[in-house]
Amino acid sequence: MAAPESQDLRAHLAALIRDALEPIAPGLPAPSVVVERPRQAGHGDYACNVALQLARPMKSAPREIAARIVAGLPQSPCLERAEVAGAGFINLFLKRAFKQQAAVRVLQAGPGYGTSALGRGKRVQVEFVSANPTGPLHVGHGRGAAYGASLANILAAAGFEVTREYYVNDAGRQMDILALSTWLRYLELCGLQAPFPENAYQGDYVRAMARTIHSEHGARFVRGATPDAFAPALAEPDAEARLDALIALAKEKLGGDYQYIHDFALNEQLEDCRNDLEEFGVTFDHWFSERSLYETGLVERALRRLEERGHLYVQDGARWFRSSRFGDEKDRVVQRENGQYTYFASDIAYHLNKFERGFELIVDVWGADHHGYVPRVKGALAALGLDPALLTVALVQFAVLYRNGQKVPMSTRAGEFVTLRELRREVGRDAARFFYVLRKADQHLDFDLDLAKSQSNENPVYYVQYAHARVCSVLEQWGGDPARLPGADTSVLALDQELALASRLIEYPEVVEDAARDLAPHLVAFYLRELAAEFHSYYNATRILVEEEGLRHARLALCAAVRQVLANGLALLGVSAPRKM
């Protein structure tokens, strides 16, 4: 058998076992041959439990089956030997030379080490953050941003063609609330006794926008906004109705200028959001406007398509989508009695658009509080005649903030939140990015602000970065040309720790593939921590710059390879790999 084409060694080893299995178990349904890294060091570099799985269908003892598989294993440039162990495991031991040469392979591949063809160029869209542009991003959005950006990088490394997209909710009522809030703050600046409802946007950023408008346009937008003018609106008994009445008033008084203020506020917030994310190392290929779905008639078209397929009906004056027929717990309104489309309607159109753009895989990153929304969107896709299985919704739990041991309340409208910008300034981009992906996405994240701010040095990111900087430092001490290291003879690497480190390097491409398959960036973060730990341990126990030149070069090559993998992994997570700290 030829040398492994994939950097993922497991695929190669599994193929060897399948080869050996064929003559032993003819006619049996091929079991899934999974090769994994055993927990115990003595259990080989890889282990396979296929003999245990086959015991029942083959009606023989697992150890016996395992022995026959081992006997039939083809030759491989990587595999030294295989052993039957325990209840019937097959433990695989890599050739020493193959491990030793890992450092050289890493150095030769450079930044490309860890990339693979798993995705086969499949077009995948990752949509994430997509926060309403009504105020600054907060730390909850930060988690979605860190997760989505890392995931997109990982998918790209795994051979997918990735498009990163931000869905801009610029068509809903929240934009009217933002416009109204801005106008009311503006009126205050003009010296008017304007009301400011509690359910308008309270944040200082609204005042800032009002100041800009005021300084550029003076009192031009005051119009007939006298205290009396607000009286009827304020008389509404319901708070939301009051807000609607005030919005209506603003539109009436401002006329065409309402749209100016509306768009000004929207653009300010979008710009702010874009800058914020960019400084967080998160960029997008497309900012997709919800409003454009209406302007291009896609919402109408999507609903017409549902209509034609008989999945819409009218009841109580509203139009409903029969989502209960597609796995949702109840039917959903797509067009209200007042003629307004619901958010769901534009979301159906948006997802139709994703399919029409030809994405073969669609990943939506949502806050976990939207989980109830999944069945209706998938249902809508099915009803449109599209394959819901192409859509994967990755739910990200919100980060729960703690300050002084107390949960920090967060509400965009009340203006109480810790912004992403604030977090980044306090703990730094690297620490924030790493911290966010150090947990499974669907796991609650307790974010202790005091700890993150005051003891940022203890953040695990420094541990990993330090390993990188240490290698840089050794290479500098050495003073030689690192370009020569891939040519080093690594067969002199004989310490257990050196072989273990090499083995860890071999694992990296597997980790990237696993992370891509499971949409789980945290696997990369955990791996990096482990690699750094093994390196630190090795470094403390072993002198790198020894007298003997051959050994010195071999060790330097190994260190440089560790550095390369650390850099590659950190890059996937949007974390810098400093040469000095």
Add this chain to the structure above:
RNA sequence: GCGCCCGUAGCUCAGAGGAUAGAGUGUUGGCCUCCGAAGCCAAAGGUCGUGGGUUCGACUCCCGCCGGGCGCGCCA
């Protein structure tokens, strides 16, 4: 009430049918004349919420219960 997610070391979390359940942090004790001590080594810490079931084998799968989070609009 119904639905989804989660209960693993003091704390924060990995592990998702396999072999002796792991990290970080915290606690205790060691290691710089020597390539970076933001580091290393060692000790200690567990009935994997709980009761059943399936399996050769369950922290992992199924059911019940207890506890926590989040959803359940003609909101976005």
